[in-house]
Amino acid sequence: MLTIILNFSIFKSDCDGSSVKRFLLLFILLQAFWINTSIAQSTPKxxxxxxxxxxxxxxxxxxxxxxxxxxxxxxxxxxxxxxxxxxxxxxxxxLPNEGSGTTSSSSADDKSIDFPLFGKKYAKVPIESNALKGAIYYLISGHGGPDPGAVAKRSGRTISEDEYAYDVTLRLARSLLAQGAEVYLIIQDKNDGIRDESILKVDYDEVNYPNQKIPRSQKLRLRQRTASVNKLFKQNGKAYQRLVVTHVDSRSQREKIDVFFYHHKNSKSGKRLATNLQKTFKQKYAKYQPNRKYTGTVESRSNLYVIRNTLPPVVYIELGNLKNTADQRRILNATNRDALAKWIAEGLTLDYSKSK
Ligand SMILES: [Zn+2]
Known part of the structure; x- marks a missing residue:
């Protein structure tokens, strides 16, 4: 900057009156600029x-x-x-320039990440702890794209399994990220985000990670999400990696069910994961609904395509019966969906802490 001004000063002595005026103005502007920048970039102490x-x-x-x-x-x-x-x-x-500091990864204070898939209101995720640092989660919300999964009626409107499974999955992802985990959403909908309404509009534009159209055929659809998880699993090597699949069951209207869990019959880690989730749910029910016994089960269910063919230890969660009025209350209320997600996140954290 200084050299430019010196050059102009030499030039000034060769100029006639009018151009001197114009030049002076330029000179003042330049000088103001030079003062500003020299304050910002003062010689280091x-x-x-x-x-x-x-x-x-x-x-x-x-x-x-x-x-x-x-x-x-x-x-x-x-x-x-x-x-x-x-x-x-x-x-x-x-000494460093003031403002040139970076937040070291060792401090969790006032750190946050941006995750646009959660929608405007929830995109900013404050990092609360490092409890899940090193853990990697693949989250599949059931159905999606052309397949809404189970459907039911509520106050004359259609509700579908995939939208509710997706909303809980997003909330779960957010909780996991807040504890320092790495999270992959295998099913994504870029314009839904986390929704606080009770009736979630049914749409068909979900995609498969990273941005693949979801096919109509069930076989191809399941194969596609399985391939995505397995590819990432291989890339991520020996890290602690877990797959969480979320569904909302469809049964006869009268049947009320508690949140329950499936695992692969040959996977010890998968069984332990499911059991830690069940344990967390038991504790939560004892605390928040003490007059009601929690009866959610842990079972092996290896005939389900995703459980059978994915590589990471997997837990497959059924959140309730979409057709049952009492169960609908569990999943139609956003506060309840949030609690479900937090409890699942807690169960996963319990499992991770025991794996170390
Ligand atoms: Zn389903």
């Missing part, structure tokens, strides 16, 4: 390391948050930092 100084200590002494500015300090002073990240006494160190 330096300090000399004394005995006992470390990166943390020197940052704190100079008024910097050591967690936020650690990385930037190391970047600026790479040449004068020992292999064990120590400083050398008597050496000059550059």
């Amino acid at each position: 330096t300090v000399i390391a004394v005995s006992g100084d470390g990166i943390h200590k020197i940052l704190i002494k100079n008024g910097f948050d050591p967690i936020k500015y650690y990385k930037e300090f190391v970047r600026l002073n790479k040449k004068n930092i020992s292999r064990s990240n120590g400083l050398f006494i008597g050496k000059k160190y550059i």
Whole structure:
């Protein structure tokens, strides 16, 4: 910037009156610009390391948050930092620019991620803990695309299984992300998001991860979601990986059912996952509905295509009977859907904590 101004100053002495005026205006503008930018990029402050100084200590002494500015300090002073990240006494160190700090992954404070699939109201996900750091979840909400799954009537309007399974799945995904997990939504609907209404409009535009049209044939549909999960599972190697499939059952109107769980008969990890979920639900019912016994079961059910053919340990959850009026209350109320999702997330967290 300075050189440009000097060049113009030389030019100024060769100009006639009118162009001098125009030039002066330009000069003032340029100078204002130069002052602004020079404030923003002022020459970096330096300090000399004394005995006992470390990166943390020197940052704190100079008024910097050591967690936020650690990385930037190391970047600026790479040449004068020992292999064990120590400083050398008597050496000059550059202090970071205010505002250049990055949030280190070790601090969960005021960190959030953006997940547009949750819709405007819920897209921002505040990270609450690291409890699920290292865990990877694949979430399949049942049916979707051309297949709405079970359908029923409620106050004269049609309700469908896939919309409710999807809403609970989104809420579950959000809870898992908030605890530091990595989450893949295998069924996605980019304009639905998390919905707080009780009647969720039936649509047919869900896609399969990453953005595949869902075929009409049931066989191809199940094969497609299975292939997506298995591909990701192989890519993610030895990490703790789990698949959660969510459905809403369809039975005779009179039959009331509690949330229950299926696993693959040969998968110990899948069975343990289902059992930890059941255990969490038992505790929640004992706490929130003490006069009603929870009877949700854990069973093996290996004749279901997705359970049989997917690679990660899987739990297949039935949230209730869509046709039963009492069960409808469980899934039509957004607060209840949210509680269901949170309880599932808690059960999954319990399982992950036991796997370590
Ligand atoms: Zn279903």
